[in-house]
Amino acid sequence: MAKYDNNFVDELRARLSLVDVIGRRVPLVKKGQNYWGCCPFHNEKTPSFSVAEDKGFYHCFGCGAHGDIISFIMNTEHVEYPTAIQELADMAGLKVPEYKPKSPERVAAEDSYFDICEKAATEYQKLLFTPDGAVALEYIKKRGFTDDMIKKYRIGYAPKNNLIASKFVDVKQNNLLATGLVRRGEYGLYDFFRYKLMFPIFNPKGRVIAFSGRSLDGSEPKYINTTDTELFHKRMTIFGFNFARDEIYKKNRSIVVEGQIDAIQMQCNGFGETVAPLGTALTEDHIAILCKSNRNIIFCFDGDAAGQKAATRACSIVLPFIRDNSDVRFAFVTGGKDPDEVLKSGGRDAMNKIINDAVPLIDFLWKIANTNYLVSTPGGRVQAEKFLDTELKKITDKKLQYEIEQEYRKREFNEWRSWKKVDTPNIKLPDIDQVTKNSLVYIVNKFPNLSSQYAEFLSSLDISFDSDAPELGLDETAAEKFIVSLKLKKYLEKLENERKEKMVGMMNGENYTNEEIADINTKITEVNEKLEKLLYIE
């Protein structure tokens, strides 16, 4: 049996759905957790062949046939392992990497790299607790790290002068260079990390393979990571995964945050399933690694422009991995904070609220289309539709792709603008508060276009628009949303009055039916949904 890079075989498993692959040959029906069909390995009329997508294997209760995605291809198509791998790679749209067996010299070299990284982590941590490391220790304590956390994550300190280059003199220079911890200069080897707070980077098995160093003197960049080495491939390594793996299984989801300090604080505050990419760029390999456990991911990014950009990228990357039972969501930490700060100011509850408010992938993708294109114009709508088409094509589960397309057909770009047509009662607003009044005065004076568009509604309000109002940071779209939400609130008030009237009328023996009241209740629910939607759609 030819050998393949384990990473590649794992990636194949992560990319392909067992149910899809088996479903091409055997009609499957979902019953409970698993899928069932008639066994392709023995003759039967009632299904006893089950497929467990989450566990990645099939099992026949009739003949005992059992295996995974690779053995299914081998046994149904009667092909050898390499052919099965090639076929699966074609299905996944991946190229099979050439397999190069490791020579004993290479194995020995790798052992030496692991050994160097391990010893370096120990040395860095020792230094953190010396007077020389005081600045670093003070910094990490200020960020809310306890001694236990420092030990668990093996945080350390790289001094201003050479530590590795001067201390690891009995190690072969080439091996030392291969770990990325030292470089060769004019005067010999020098340390790559100097005057840094050191975070070891672990492989999934918990072995140190690289480091991430945070600058301590305010110099940029804030973080530098070991450049790619034989042990460490940045695009395939997720920070915190070795600690999070069990929790990702247990909680049946993972949370992805932007920074490594955020990931550690999340892990230590009840969100053990949290990881972070190294640097901001999330890759397909990162998603593939997470999807080995399950396909439920919550991306939690900062609310700023960079966070939005990262989320848009994540959305595009995750699409090929979603299945009909995936739950992928996007959460944003607003108010210029990051998860670390939220946990410090509001604790676990505040963070839970942000996670629970996360927007489902399909709504987030819709929002991107509505935000990035000028959907108030015909050309913009065409561009937005083309964008959505391109994105949806990335979904490998074709049935799911079709269903999402159908769902989008029902939606209208800028649908909230049509909500302004609601029938608002012409009654004064005695309860209108000062903040709302000020906002309206500001809007009317700042956006003449809106004030003429909504003239009838605005003049029905008991407000003098001649007064001055404080400056608000609203753009025209936000201002229009504000007016539409007010109209919806008035409409809601009208519906609630109607309902009250009819209820009272019914009790007084008047001729109202339950259907009429149910009808009003449906309308009330709809308006409430619209009001809620207005908060996050563009």
Ligand SMILES: [Zn+2]
């Ligand atoms: Zn069977």
